[in-house]
Amino acid sequence: DAKTTQPNSMESNEEEPVHLPCNHSTISGTDYIHWYRQLPSQGPEYVIHGLTSNVNNRMASLAIAEDRKSSTLILHRATLRDAAVYYCILQIQGAQKLVFGQGTRLTINP
């Protein structure tokens, strides 16, 4: 399974932007990049996904490097409710599963 590398933890302040990095140097041309997050005592929640181009939705933005070997999840204005573990996942073309790593634990300070 293609692997992703994320920092174990990050900290930011409320109402500031947060940039969560992810390295995926072994990504292949047809792998999608997914981001999920898991709030305390809840199941994982879909955040965003993309293939090559940058993507925006109401929750976040996804910036994908030109060589696709890394990506960054951007929370434009963090709130306390954004404190969670964020998972960067490669969805391998033809494989019917998501492979979760350890994720980044994001702490938001008031």
Next chain:
Amino acid sequence: EAQVTQNPRYLITVTGKKLTVTCSQNMNHEYMSWYRQDPGLGLRQIYYSMNVEVTDKGDVPEGYKVSRKEKRNFPLILESPSPNQTSLYFCASSPLGTGGLNQPQHFGDGTRLSIL
């Protein structure tokens, strides 16, 4: 409201006593899956189903069974539970996009099982 519902949310039971964790989704999704989450190991897939009567093993299927008789339901069965199956379990569902699973998955809130 679109949701994936798991029951029970919590269960403490004893070794060898058969149990079933139910999972139901109301989004008409083809794909459903079970994961277990353990400290230090993250989420690992147990079984998945591409549609009614189509199921397949994930990464850690030993000791588990599933069935998919209806599109909305995907129960997880532990025929003879053992303590190493103590874990947090999640059910997920998604539609099947073009070329396979490229659609977001919706997760339930989890079932915490303790096998004594």
